Amino acid sequence: MNALDVAGVVCMIVGGLVFLVGAVGLLRLQDFYARLSGVGVAGGLGTALVLLGLLLHYPSVENAVKIGLALLIQLATAAVGGNAIARAGYLTGVKPTENTRFDDLAATEKDA
Numbered sequence: 001m002n003a004l005d006v007a008g009v010v011c012m013i014v015g016g017l018v019f020l021v022g023a024v025g026l027l028r029l030q031d032f033y034a035r036l037s038g039v040g041v042a043g044g045l046g047t048a049l050v051l052l053g054l055l056l057h058y059p060s061v062e063n064a065v066k067i068g069l070a071l072l073i074q075l076a077t078a079a080v081g082g083n084a085i086a087r088a089g090y091l092t093g094v095k096p097t098e099n100t101r102f103d104d105l106a107a108t109e110k111d112a
Contacts, residue, residue, distance in 0.1 A: 004056050004057070004059060005056075005057060007053075007056045008052075008053040008054065008055070008056030008057030008058075009053065009057070010053070011049050011050070011052045011053030011056060012049070012050050012053035012054065012057075013053075014049050014053075015045075015046045015047070015048070015049030015050035015051075015052075015053060016046070016050070018042050018045050018046035018049060019042055019043075019046040021042060022038055022039050022041070022042020022043065022046065023042075025038035025039065025042065026038065026039055030097045030099060031094075031095075031096050031097045031099075032089050032094045032096070033086065033089070033094075033096055034097075036082060036085060036086055036089070040078060040079075040082045043074075043078055044074075044075055044078055047071065047074050047075075048071055048075075051067045051070060051071050052067075054067060055067045
């Protein structure tokens with residue numbers, strides 16, 4: 001194994017561990033909004049690390065383009081999906097825990 005193969009395997013293992021931490025956070029975090037945030041961050045970072053490891057393991061220009069597009073599409077759709085899920089939770093009345101001290105959406109609705 002050369003250095004790129006080792007770095008690729010390390011990135012993929014770290015990416016898998018990030019996904020594992022996100023899964024544990026899904027079970028352990030206090031409310032809907034914290035869980036959604038934890039899973040979103042883990043999904044973005046974990047995917048980026050796994051794809052980087054894949055690129056390091058199989059380096060080529062074609063693979064770089066494919067992996068770059070895959071990462072771009074995943075990050076763009078995850079952001080839109082996360083916002084849609086958070087808004088749906090807010091509109092259906094999912095209450096945050098007491099640790100959440102300020103409600104930006106409620107403040108703007110009162111001002112409007």
